[in-house]
Amino acid sequence: MKANKRDVLTGAHFIDGDHAAGEGAIAAGCKFVAGYPITPSTEIVERIAARFPLVGGMFIQMEDEIASSIAIQGAVWAGKKSMTVTSGPGFSLMMEHIGFAAITETPCVFINVQRGGPSTGLPTLPAQADMMQARWGSHGDYETIAIVPNSPQECFDLTIRAFNLAEEYRVPVLVMMDECVGHMTEKVVIPEADKIEIVERKFTKKSPGEYRLYDTNGTMFPEMVKAGDGYRIHLTGLTHDEKGYPAMSPKVQQKMLRRLVDKILTNEEKLRHIEEDQIDDADIVVVSYGITSRVVLPAIKKARKEGLKVGHVRLVTVWPFPEPYIRELAKKVDAFVVPELNLGQIVHEVERCAAGNAETKLVPHAGGAVHAPEDIYDAIKGVVVHA
Amino acid sequence: MLDQNAVETEIPEKENPVESLLRMDRMPHIWCPGCGIGTTVNCFARALEQSKLDLDSVSIVSGIGCTGRVAGYLNLDSFHTTHGRAIPFATGLKLANPNLKVVVYSGDGDLFAIGGNHFIHAARRNVDMTVICVNNLIYGMTGGQVAPTTPVTAKGTTYPYGSYDPPFNLPYLADSSGAVYVARWTTYHVRHATKAIKEALARRGFSFVEIISPCPTLYSRRNRLGDGLDQMNFYKENSVIKNGADTKDVGMDFQGKITVGKFVDRERKTYRQLMNEHLTNVFGEQYTPYEG
Amino acid sequence: MKKVQGTVVIKADRCKGCAFCVDFCPTDALQLSDQYNAKGYRLPELFEPEKCTGCDLCGLYCPDFAIHGFIIKKVA
Structure with missing residues (x-):
């Protein structure tokens, strides 16, 4: 699948990493962004807010990062590609919802433009000190994918990749930028739409009667549905069985968690x-x-x-x-x-x-x-x- | 006795109307004997039936807690999210697909302590959703701690000598935050509550229905108020129906009178309407509205 | 003259004995029986069947979805 021409600002641009990441998201087909202002990531949502009215996207500035990080997941289950953007303190607030996305296998993108910490730390200056938080920040065992750009061009390219990986692996994907990359201005070449590979969501072809929310059909990845299509799904952050129903047993926990972790770890070489x-x-x-x-x-x-x-x-x-x-x-x-x-x-x-x-x-x-x-x-x- | 000479029409047995809305493979539910949450589910089921909505288009979103489990029992697209975050999840769901009817169904602790900020902001924005709050005045799932609704002097495990922490007046909070529809009933007032939910579902914008409900295990017992039935009879005897009451006057005291009724019913443009109107003004034909 | 005859269906295994149905039955047709279900909850019974109007208020109150009422006969 190729990118939609309307979404792609083809040409050579002289922009910073934050703006490039915003363009990457739009090019990737992201249609819903929820965010809360925080330095040094704000320019990404500003870019989105300026551009979305022209490309049919829905941006909302939420009341905090907690709300942003769960609103995007509501949008995913409404069938959209979604993203939120933040920096250190906001990333800390989002942790519970990275766990929620992991256990519910909700494909979505989190961008963290890293700044010095802990706490409010150095709002305008760079760090790479959230790398372990990206791995272990939410409670419990889980796996995500984290990718790290080193230039504005890569902020564009890797944000697209993040959306693609999220769909492919059914995980939250974390784009771990930093203040330097976010605020560095360089040449960014945005290719023609038909040169941009987009992974579309894999919606099930099964009927509501046959479909189970976490049936992996012999693969490691269940198929998606969206609210309103008659599947009457139940999505929960509790440990759940193949049907998606809560099931509090060590056996179900073992089966669910093993797959959540293995679907990433056994594909490490592919993701490398x-x-x-x-x-x-x-x-x-x-x-x-x-x-x-x-x-x-x-x-x-x-x-x-x-x-x-x-x-x-x-x-x-x-x-x-x-x-x-x-x-x-x-x-x-x-x-x-x-x-x-x-x-x-x-x-x-x-x-x-x-x-x-x-x-x-x-x-x-x-x-x-x-x-x-x-x-x-x-x-x-x-x-x-x-x- | 029926009149022997009259013509009788035999009517076949009717299913319990709640059953078609329940995931029967998940029954029995976890709620205690005498808990009122199931009663509110009956009201919701009948309101939904009467509303004639396409059930495939209805999504239900819950947070965490006893009432948070409602989502898991309803045979709709149902989302059991994180503690306090049902409203922002519902905001994303509704804004991303405007054709859905989105209902948030959760408890007082979930919606007004940890989730309080989201409630006021969704009401302020007038995001098109119905919020049903089952208010049992306590944290049930975690074992009877005080909630932001617990009346002063009522006991909870975390305020064992009685609470001195002033509670919220939920209709006042909803009203002043911008909700277009605000009603409060108790689980005694099942027909009123059903009608209120039906009306709330019909409104465009942020609608709010509070249902006061017994928690016999953790609120009534600790406060020596008897069982669920005693609480129901208390509601029966102490509720005062005042439709159109000024919401600032409907706060609740420990075992005091409960003002119930429909308090607010007004129109405001929804977040999405405001967005589309404004951006159309700014961009004219260039504006590409979100298609959903 | 009563115009309708109703009845109730009780799903004994679901009942938790709260007695909401008995207390709020508008025609006092229900009462608590001497029967207990497997979990030890005392069940309601349609004590005076002819009084039941099938109004389903019991169904609307029952928090355990264990009872509901309906009309079985109507007089034209």
Whole structure:
């Protein structure tokens, strides 16, 4: 399925990441956005609010982020593609509804333009400190998909991808931007509508009599319906059986939860989205994501110039974490250097997967700015390379 | 006795009208003996039947709590959401598909404590939905804690010596927030409540029906008010019907008189009407209305 | 002269013995019986069947969907 021509602002634009993400959502066929103002994400909903009257979308500024994050799910069950947008404090308020989307398998998109925290923290300055919250923020076990753009162009591209993945995997997809990417202005090329691949919702063809809300038909993914079509569904945030009815038993919990988790984890390789650079001969690999993946480039270049065999792995999909990939890589290299705009989050995943086969070194930064490339260079230099 | 000479018409047995609206595979329900929630469901079922709405177009949205379970028992598109968030879910559902008839059915704690902010904003915006609040003056599901509706001096587990936390007057709150229809009845007033729900369903905009209902297990027992039937008889003896009463005068005291009736019935443009009118003025032919 | 004859259907397994139906029956046709269901709840019975008008107020009150009334005969 291709994007609708009316929704796509084809051409070369000079816009920031927030505006690009808004255009990405519109191009992806998003027709319902609920949001609440919060720096540094507000420009995304402002873009949506300005554009929706011209493309037949429904935007509502809700009373808070809690309301926004559940209103979008109401819209999904009315048959629409929906999104909400926020930053740290609002992301914290949305956590319960990420869990609700996960357990009810409601396809929707959450964009978090990360800023320094905790609490009100640094409203106008960047951080990458919500990465573990994206993974574990709501209570209980569940899996989502989190993708991390590093440029305005990617804010456009990956927001479309987020909508597509949400439909395909029946999960909330989190686009983990940061203040730098959100407010950085660069050239963004929006292609022709017929060059944009859109995954449409998979509505069931079964009759109301045959249909069951969580029947996966031998796959891992149930088919969707929408309110008003006569299916008389029951959707609940309680543990539920195949019919969608509450069922409070360890057996039902095990079956439901296992599939919610496995539908993502067993597809990790398919979902894997990484960029490798100079890996083949590398002794040291810098693992980065988001804005930091751009900051590391001069450091790697400088180290290479000095003869150090340094490579780079950029994680675009951070959750599910590319565990088998890092495990294998750890057997070939001496060390991972992990710069993050936090005091250590994804580094724990890298270290766990390295499993002692490679040294893992964090380059922390409390946020408020990006790393100085020298700090990353120094960390590379400090690694002991085994002959 | 029937007149022996008159012509008699035999009428076949009739189903309980609530049954066609229930998910019978989920019965019996979880509500306690003497709880009034099931009674309100009867009223709702009959109101819906009389309203002649296409049941496939009716969605019911609940939050969490005893009344929150209503969604799970009704054979409609039904959404049992998170605690306090039925109204914003319903807002998304209704705005995204304007052809749906959206009903929020939840309890006083869910709608007015954790969900209070959403209630006033949906009323302010006049989102087209009917909110039915079963007000049992207590948190039932969690075991009898005070609610924002618990009358002062009534006991709950979290105010064991009696509450001193001033409660909301729900019709006043709904009225002042902009609801187009506001009524209060008790589970004793089943025919009035049925009519009120029917009227609320017929209104375009944010309509609100409060139904005072017994919680024998957690409210009546702790406050030594007897069982469900005693509470029903209390409503019978102490309710005062005042249609058109000023909502600021209908607050409730512990075991005091209960003012019931239809308090508000007015017209206001809905959120969607306001949006379409305004944006048409701004954009003219360029405006592309949301199609739903 | 009464114009209608009604009756009720009681689904004993659903009853929780609240007695709303008995107390609010407008013609006092119902009373609590000596019968208990499997859960131990005391059931109502149509004690004076000829008094029932099939008004279904019992059905409207019953929180457990265990009783409802309807008209079985009408006099033309």
